[in-house]
């Protein structure tokens with residue numbers, strides 16, 4: 552079964568100048584000076600609106616693609632910078648941004664140099680805190696995923712680390728038409744990635760560009 556499990560980055564948003572988050576991250580600003588700019592396209596979809604208990608929303612390619620978020624996923628790995636704002640590890644009560652019932656509904660492995668005991672949430676999400684190399688974290692996530700795919704959840708630093716280690720099979724990156732100027736870049740260190748991945752780009756009527764990178768021969 553393990554041979555069929557893929558590692559996927561799912562609708563990871565970057566600005567036109569390649570930033571996956573801004574500067575000045577805090578509890579009040581999970582994306583720093585980027586605010587909500589990187590994800591407005593997603594919240595405009597029918598799926599995005601449903602996530603917040605609202606009706607309506609677009610039903611085109613953006614909606615079709617964000618619906619792949621959970622499809623076939625058995626576990627996620629995320630970086631400490633996604634789990635909480637700088638310094639979250641000093642707060643024993645911090646349980647992530649997502650409330651009592653996070654939207655993952657699988658085991659989630661949080662890579663951090665400040666591990667703590669697992670945190671079982673409502674709805675099937677359990678956060679496991681791991682101080683481990685990417686390959687070791689992936690092995691743990693694969694075990695937990697029961698043959699399903701593992702989502703590489705971000706932020707940009709850990710996605711870069713997993714790509715550099717050759718551990719990512721598929722990436723869906725969404726290029727958003729905003730310029731952040733500052734922040735954490737996704738593409739740094741990925742020179743000539745097109746030699747290792749088949750890349751297709753599709754423009755949505757919403758203005759974002761969906762970039763699909765599939766590992767060659769995968």
Ligand SMILES: NC(=O)c1ccc[n+]([C@@H]2O[C@H](COP(=O)([O-])OP(=O)(O)OC[C@H]3O[C@@H](n4cnc5c(N)ncnc54)[C@H](OP(=O)(O)O)[C@@H]3O)[C@@H](O)[C@H]2O)c1
Pocket residue numbers: 562563564565571572573576581582583589629630631632633634662663664665681682683684685704705706707708709710712735
């Ligand atoms: N654009 C998007 O679609 C998207 C998606 C997800 C998240 N984000 C945003 O991205 C930002 C966070 O990204 P980021 O690049 O700053 O950080 P990140 O990739 O989430 O996390 C990096 C941190 O994780 C820990 N870590 C990573 N690898 C490790 C390893 N092998 N062993 C132990 N610890 C390890 C380290 O933190 P410690 O040393 O502190 O433990 C490291 O500084 C947030 O603003 C988040 O909201 C954006």
